[in-house]
Amino acid sequence: MVKTGYKYLDDINSPKDLRRLSVPELETLAAELRDFMVSELCVNPGHLASSLGAVELAIALHYVYDTPDDKVVWDVGHQAYAHKILTGRREQFHTNRKLGGISGFPRMEESPYDAFGAGHASVSISAALGMAQANKLQGIHRNVIAVIGDGAMTGGLAYEGLNNAGASNADMLVILNDNNMSISPNVGALKEYLLGITTSKHYNRLKNRVWNAMSGVPRMRRAIQNFGNVVKQSILKQSNLFESLNFRYFGPVDGHDLKSLVRVLGDMRSIPGPKLLHVVTKKGKGYKPAESNPPIWHAPGRFNPVTGELLVNPGDNQPDRYQDVFGYTLLELARLDERVVGVTPAMLTGSSMDILQREMPHRCFDVGIAEGHAVTFSAGLAAGGLIPFCNIYSSFMQRAYDHMIHDVAIQRLPVIFCLDRAGLVGEDGVTHHGVFDLAFMRSVPNMTIAAPANEAELKEMMYTALLSGVPFAIRYPRGRGIGADWSGGFRRMEIGRGITLRGGKDVAVLAIGTVTNDALKAAVQAEEEGISAEVVSLRFAKPLDTAILHDVGRRFRRIITVEDGTVEGGVGSAVAEFISANGYTAEVVRLGIPDTFIHHGTIAELKRICGYDTEGILTAIRKAAGREKA
Known part of the structure; x- marks a missing residue:
């Protein structure tokens, strides 16, 4: 059930509704957005801390820019929940990350406001540059904004994009959402560089005084911006990395000060060329448990929204992850x-x-x-x-x-x-x-x-x-194991050697990885129906156990392979290649992920859709043995 009763949020169905509010009203809306996200994500888990930290940024961008005509690229996409809620998906937000529901990341086919998909980090600058150049070639006048944060600026692709964008003098804005975090705290020289900029009291005090004093004189502001790099170098005692790449650098700006964000973004719309706005935010902002421990609250699972207590699903046996x-x-x-x-x-x-x-x-x-x-x-x-x-x-x-x-x-x-x-x-x-x-x-x-x-x-x-x-x-997969005892000492495996877990004479099932356990369950059920299925755990995709494959090729007319991966070119393909190359006539049926992109849902739901859960394997065994159920 979608929570209602908000003063402003209930009436925001698109950014056009947002733009009817005053800036003080936007601050109330920001608090409502945070409350809404916490109330939804405590029962339907998702990426919480990152999106809490980007609430004001999302509001300001859609308030100032004419989205979706103006393009906003979010990077990494898990910071974009406020963006999704403000762009017509509030009523659907309870389906976030559920089978058939909205995606937890921006997705172009989901909404015209999702300008570019971004599940992986560091893609935004390159994508935004492409959009800006497409605008230029087609004579289209629109703004393009890349919002890069949560450590994505440490990725090499981000610097390739910056380098190319600066050299091309493209008309685009990069917003560095600097919260000093990815999932864990950021590391490396860039973190220290940004920290030096954001903590230079002398530079920031002077910059803010001059900027505010010139608020009524736009031409003077632009003149001051033109020699701003000289001031930065003299006070910070170092060159500006971004301006050395031909980006006009602005900031750092408090990313939770809506009034300042709206003003600065409004000013920047009229500045041509490549620009970078350095925005400082706090991951988990507005929800104390998330502020105090951002790594835990990056994707916390279900929790008590009042106490911040993380909840464990009742009845779980909780094997080790x-x-x-x-x-x-x-x-x-x-x-x-x-x-x-x-x-x-x-x-x-x-x-x-x-x-x-x-x-x-x-x-x-x-x-x-x-x-x-x-x-x-x-x-x-x-x-x-x-x-x-x-x-x-x-x-x-x-x-x-x-x-x-x-x-x-x-x-x-x-x-x-x-x-x-x-x-x-x-x-x-x-x-x-x-x-x-x-x-x-x-x-x-x-x-x-x-x-x-x-x-x-x-x-x-x-x-x-x-x-x-x-x-x-x-x-190996996400999540918990099956409860196997791994407390003993070390044992060396023979590389390329599989193991037959269950003998059979009607059908051979060759599995690799944790889906081997599904294959065993299916074989047990098949036996109850009078079908004898042999189950082999290959354990190695390369080198394959050729002794087992020769044995299976000689003894069985039908072989089923099972893998938690694409069937195109996967282990099943390797088995089929071996069977064919060695002159065996067995038919090889490959189970796994088909040649299509699989979207979101629970692992159990998705395995069922792909046809390699226990029931899917059992169905394949029945068919191979000529025992299909009506």
Whole structure:
């Protein structure tokens, strides 16, 4: 049920309604937006802290600019909830991230106000530059604004966009929403640079005095802006990074001061060329629990809105999360071998690498939102004699594909890629599903690729990777395991060796990863219907267990493969290639994610839609055995 009873929010169905309000009324609206978001997200979880911090920014942008004709690109998209609510989706917001509901990120096909999709970080400046140049070529006069925040400015693509935009003198505005955070606190030299700008009391005091004094003299303001860089250099004792890239720099501005935001944005509409407005905000603004601990409240799950208590779903058995198995195993391996180090691109808590960081901070590297750099940096560590465990979410690993090939695989360096959130991830949707890794890594020479069926196998694979001395990728899903005991010591696996979990004679089911457990359940149910299904856990996508494949190829006429990844070019394709190349006549039915983009919903819902949940596998077994149910 959508909460109502707000003085202004209930009547805001588009930015046109917003523009009828006065600036003091906008401040009340901001408080109502925050209350609305908290009341909705406490029962339907989503990205809370980031969007709370961008409320005034969203209001000011839609108040000042003529959206959707003027284009606003949000980056990263999880800070855009206020934007969505203000642009006609308030009534649908309770469906956020649910199957068939609105997306948790901007999505072009969802609304004309979503100028560009942005589930991954650092894309906004390049996209906005493209839009600005398209306007120029077509003789269209409209504003283009890129809102980049939550650590996205640490991504290399952002600097490629800045460099190109400055050189092209494109008419566009970049708003740096600086909250010193991604999910965890930002790291690196850029953070210190921005901190120096925002904390220079002398510079900010002088700038504000001059700016306010010239409020009634626009020409004088522009003249002062023209020599502003000289003032900044003399007071800050350093050049301005953005102005050196030919951007007119403005700020820093209090991102929660609506009056100032509206005034500054209004002034900037008439300034041509590339401009950057530095806006300082507080992640979680307006909700004390989120302000006090932004990493926890980035995406907190369900919570009590009054007390801030995080809620656990009743009845859950709560097996360990795969990311925690990774984190604690990495710490064990680091104690065991002094060459072991951890690398992550801004996913310290999300990957549970903070477990290593707390005990051995000197052996843990958070490189910021920079996946390509994370991989090449890991390659350098390996070339220097260390063994890096590089933890990257599967969908983000797509951004570092060339680095994996050029810097790791070709040189056969022992970098261990731990790909968290592999497979369908649920409510984060199409930009976050880790569905392509098996296919895009399988074609790369020198790569070893493994996927555990449970928590114990994840631990064993990490130990095996440590001892292997080769490029090694281990992919595992989001969420909790099946309750397998992983408390024992280390055991080395034989690389490329699968295991037959259940014998059978009618159909062979070859699975990889945690979907092996669904295959086992389906085989048990099939037996109750008189169908004998053999279940094999391949465990390795590369190298495949050729002994098992020869055996299965000889004994079965029908083979079913199951994977939590795309069927185009995935493990099922590898099995089919082997069966064909070796002259076997078995029919191979591949289950997994079809050749389409899968949007958001629960993991169970999405697996059912894709046809590889337990019931989907059972249906395939019945069909292969000629026992289809009516």
